[in-house]
Amino acid sequence: MRADARKNREHLLAVAGDVITEQGVDASMRDIARRADVGLATLLRHFPTREALLEALLRTNFDQLAATAADLETSPSPDDALVRWLRDFVASARDYRGVIASMVTAIADEESALHESCVAMRAAGTRLLARAQAEGGARKDIDGTDLFALAGSLAWLGDQPSLAPRADHLFDVVVSAVLPLAGHATAGRKDRP
């Protein structure tokens, strides 16, 4: 890649990160190009689809989550490992409003630029779930797709301004269903502080 092109690309990514943080993943591509002082066609040249742009933005985060998952797979408590990874996943989806919907769509669309990362993410969760089922207190009637769906629904809650304040609490509620036998942190808390 030519030097000016690389610089353009990096500038576009930085601006896109700002705009999408403000307006969510459905932000206008034209608006992103405008704020980056390039033509719309130039943005599309670097990132031919919205998914491609998202993929580039999420790349770092995805890699970090994957590394965390790998670490957690050998951590002492399988239950804690599962809960921690779930929390990380949901937290990372909070950076860009609407990104969870893109990820769920990408899972079913092999052509999506996000497909591979999302499938890998689900696989990591599936491994942590399997270990928590075998050696910990995770219920056995759910699989990796169920876990991904629950994580997705929790991330969706965080996207809704009127529900976001409840997201942390409801995370605990859902976790209590996934780990009914675990002595996890919130197990004994039946009333709010």
Added chain:
Amino acid sequence: MRADARKNREHLLAVAGDVITEQGVDASMRDIARRADVGLATLLRHFPTREALLEALLRTNFDQLAATAADLETSPSPDDALVRWLRDFVASARDYRGVIASMVTAIADEESALHESCVAMRAAGTRLLARAQAEGGARKDIDGTDLFALAGSLAWLGDQPSLAPRADHLFDVVVSAVLPLAGHATAGRKDRP
């Protein structure tokens, strides 16, 4: 209202129901008008916003859900009543893809044509939850907004083609968290059939 206007309105509602059933709540208003063989301005004249159109489409369903909730409030089992109402709510949101997001937004927006109905809906759920907490096995650390949020997240699952097949199963999982002490139907089932 003039007779021709009423006929137009009814025709528009019927067509809009079809189109939104097919394409979800973000279907093009122009497309709805086109399929109804009227000008776009005529559709907007009857329903000045997308929410107003949705409100008219959901009116019947909302009233039915409210009536059901009223019945359930005096039914013998508070736990069953809560679960049944939750199930009805989630099922009704399944008719129009994306409608749950509109409802959640409407709860926070007093100007929305859907606001009143959604607030009433949440209130009905809150009453059923309170009874299940007082006389049944519902956990006491959640309130009506939490319940609405959980119901919303389950409805959202149903909107995602890749996750919808899990919606019924995950409904049971979430219910098991809301009613940890209840002898509900799925309590003993720890593996899938």
Added chain:
DNA sequence: ACCTGAACACCGTTCAAGT
């Protein structure tokens, strides 16, 4: 190689003009 203006087919909003 890389960039971009312009044409295109869409969208929802608004309103003056028609019946």
Added chain:
DNA sequence: ACCTGAACACCGTTCAAGT
């Protein structure tokens, strides 16, 4: 009263023309 074509300001896609 009720309807609607047309103008408007948007959107993402595409590509011929420029540097």
